[in-house]
Amino acid sequence: MAPLRPGMTLTPRGLSAPPADHAHCTSGSLEMDEVDGFRFKRFLEDSISLAPSSVDSTIVEDDEYAALRGELESDAQDFEAESWSCNVDPQYLKTHQKEAIKRQDVIYELIQTEVHHVRTLKLLLQVHARELRTALQMEEEKMERLFPQVENLLEIHSHFLRCLKQRRHESLQPGSQRNYAIQRLADVLTAQFSGEWGDRMTECYGEFCSHHSDAVSFYKEQLQSSKRFQSVIRKISNLSIVRRLGIPECILLITQRITKYPVLVERILHNTEAGSVEQQELARALALLKERIGRVDGLVSVSERAARLRDITGRLEPKSQGRMKDGRVFRREDLAPGRRSLLHHAPVTWKATSGRLKDILAVLCSDVILLLQEKDQKYTFSTVDSKPSVISLQKLIVREVALEEKAMFLICALC
Known part of the structure; x- marks a missing residue:
């Protein structure tokens, strides 16, 4: 047969973590090591403050969401400060070595960003989805297309957040509600990224990430073609509880979340005592996490190839x-x-x-x-x-x- 010359090679899109930004806070007499540039990694969702925002005359105050507002504030309680170093008492901070402080700061960041992620999921499900379902009586098929697996993801991450906060509570110093140091975390991570919870996370993120582009495209189609849809979205955007988080922004944040865990866990591992049982268990937890992300990546690739085959079939002349x-x-x-x-x-x-x-x-x-x-x-x-x-x-x-x-x-x- 005649020769074929490949023109290009297509590689399925993978899930990869974006580069880390960093910010830092100094507390008391704590000095930052300029050699390793210790700073706190700030993810995209961290740019959205959990503190109450100022409300001007254009913002619609809706009493319907008072309960949700209280729930979000409760979730964020104890994690309003920039870092663990800034949150504990200065005298308690002085009792810790620099490496131990770095470890606690990263653990704090893990929990704080999990708070943000749960907030994003709750806003998407309990505000955006609720308003669309109530105002437009949108069919469940369309709702699932816009918000695939969001309910399951909220359950998964709410469970994870509860476990993390419980470990913080167990680590509090006697008689204090501020001072704590989490010594063991690997067991919590292992439980979340293996077994039933790990399987659910793989399945849900596989489906959510596979439908990311379709969900955003469907949202844009509805926004362009339906004035009623536009009106509801405008109403939602004026709710003070939502602030800058629209549907496309929420979808992007959720898609990115699973890729950010390895960076955090690697930093915790780096600042854990070498050769300790905790360090060994953290390494195993990190391997489990990376395996999960690989499986999600595989599910996304399969979905993308299936969609491409459907596109090719649809464009093939019937005769x-x-x-x-x-x-x-x-x-x-x-x-x-x-x-x-x-x-x-x-x-x-x-x-x-x-x-x-x-x-x-x-x-x-x-x-x-x-x-x-x-x-x-x-x-x-x-x-x-x-x-x-x-x-x-x-x-x-x-x-x-x-x-x-x-x-x-x-x-x-x-x-």
């Missing part, structure tokens, strides 16, 4: 047919969901016997390769030198082309 070497006909119906899965797709150049080059799309499925050509944003099966446009992966031989880098022969026999 276009491809032929295999044994004479069998391949139709658009043969790409129906469940019949085969997409492994990879990329533009390639097909070199005809005459030397003419033709740009085509190579679609690698679980059992065949499809060679398609595009015209007016539609696909048809490619025809070059009467060669088959559908190639079975059974008995397929791939050979390099001498003196031509990134070129190959596809040699197929009758099956």
Whole structure:
């Protein structure tokens, strides 16, 4: 068969943590180490203060959300300060070594950002979703498209936050509500990222992150096409409890959250006594966490490939047919969901016997390769030198082309 030249390689989008920003606070006589630049990592959600905001005349005060406001303030209690160093008594702070202070600061940051994350989930579910459901009687199918797995994610992270705050409570010094030092945290992390809770987190984030783009696109479509939708969104944006968190912003924050845990846990691990049992258990917890993120990444990749195959199928001309070497006909119906899965797709150049080059799309499925050509944003099966446009992966031989880098022969026999 004539050689194919790969034009590009597509790599499924992965979940990766954004670069860390840092801020810092000094308390009492504590000095910061300029060599390692100890600062507190500030995530995107941290920029949204939990303190009460000033309200001008354009803000709608809604008594309906007084209970939720109180709930959010209760969640944030004991975590309003910038850091653990700024929160405990100065005299208590002086009883700790620099490494121990760094460890407690990072643990505090983990809990504080978890407070922020739970707040985001509650606002999305108990304000945005509630208003849309009440005002528009929006169908559950559309609600699920906008807010996939949000209820389950709120349950998962509320449980995690309760466990973290309980460990803080258990670590309080006798007679104090401010002074504490958490010595053991690995067991809480391990319980959250393994077993039933870990499985639920993988499943829920896999679905939520897979539908991230679709949810934002659907939101924009509704905003452009429905004046009633616009009116409800305008009302929500004027609620003082919401502030700057619209639906797209909430979705982005939720999508990013799971990728931020490894950085925090690595910093806790770095500031834990070397060779201690806690350090060893933290290392195992970190490995569990990274494994979870890898699984979520895999689920997102599978979902993206399935969506791309549906797109290719939808753009394939209904009457276009491809032929295999044994004479069998391949139709658009043969790409129906469940019949085969997409492994990879990329533009390639097909070199005809005459030397003419033709740009085509190579679609690698679980059992065949499809060679398609595009015209007016539609696909048809490619025809070059009467060669088959559908190639079975059974008995397929791939050979390099001498003196031509990134070129190959596809040699197929009758099956």
